[in-house]
């Protein structure tokens with residue numbers, strides 16, 4: 001009898017220790033989970049390796065803006081706020097996409113839009129409708145940030161505008177998608193495009209060597225992508241087979257630099273947003289030679305786009321530029337007619 005009482009007491013003691021251990025274990029699991037969530041790891045955004053050929057990664061965001069104020073203030077509090085914000089709302093397909101054009105000023109537009117509280121956008125370029133379409137729509141939606149009711153999901157991938165299959169693919173996602181095209185004088189756009197390639201491959205032939213099929217006759221090489229992208233009318237025709245003109249907004253790349261607030265007003269109207277982004281948000285940075293964002297209230301620093309945006313262009317002989325201008329003229333006029341907007345490039 002005494003022995004069985006003693007055994008019962010031992011069992012009871014073991015049970016208590018076991019239950020304490022299991023509570024402790026549960027607590028550890030819970031705290032680990034919470035810790036990871038607060039650091040943003042709960043979000044299912046894929047994190048692949050490279051920009052360009054690979055799907056987007058948040059690390060690309062670091063080069064998008066360069067601060068113009070002395071660095072040093074920590075961004076840790078804002079990043080933990082972001083993590084918390086990330087866990088609310090749901091991931092939706094973009095209702096609006098900046099589809100082009102490469103070197104038009106698409107990054108500036110997206111970053112200006114991202115200060116609007118009702119816009120949430122992927123920082124890097126998803127390239128879904130051109131490179132990664134076989135990954136499927138669920139993969140694409142999963143790349144999107146979470147949005148609350150009334151917020152707009154957006155992305156920008158400038159190569160969509162010249163991708164043959166893109167209009168049909170976007171249409172099959174949603175025929176109601178709003179399409180934004182930032183266009184810029186095709187001659188300066190071509191030089192900008194060339195400048196970017198030259199930065200990556202310094203041994204590149206001269207601009208005129210690439211632009212002309214025959215330099216003596218002045219025959220333009222339309223197979224060179226820097227030239228081909230600027231034939232806006234041709235690419236737009238492809239999109240108009242699927243979407244009516246009312247689904248498009250054409251933003252002037254030139255005005256985005258000379259009057260960012262004015263151009264942003266049009267963009268916000270088109271997206272059905274309150275005009276929150278106004279001239280109060282911009283200042284002209286003399287050193288950069290471009291508009292930059294003023295210090296947003298209660299956070300971060302004044303910021304300009306990174307070094308790869310607003311680069312100096314190499315000197316191109318004026319005769320070459322004139323020939324290229326002649327080449328584009330009929331296409332530009334066609335584009336003005338199609339869009340009902342004279343961009344004043346001629």
Ligand SMILES: Nc1ncnc2c1ncn2[C@@H]1O[C@H](COP(=O)(O)OS(=O)(=O)O)[C@@H](OP(=O)(O)O)[C@H]1O
Nearest residue numbers: 102103104105106107108192290291305309310311
């Ligand atoms: N605010 C501001 N700051 C810096 N740069 C600005 C700005 N607004 C427009 N731009 C012009 O944007 C050009 C780059 O265009 P994209 O962002 O469309 O380029 S990309 O296709 O994403 O590579 C870039 O072209 P380059 O001048 O040739 O570098 C700029 O002229």
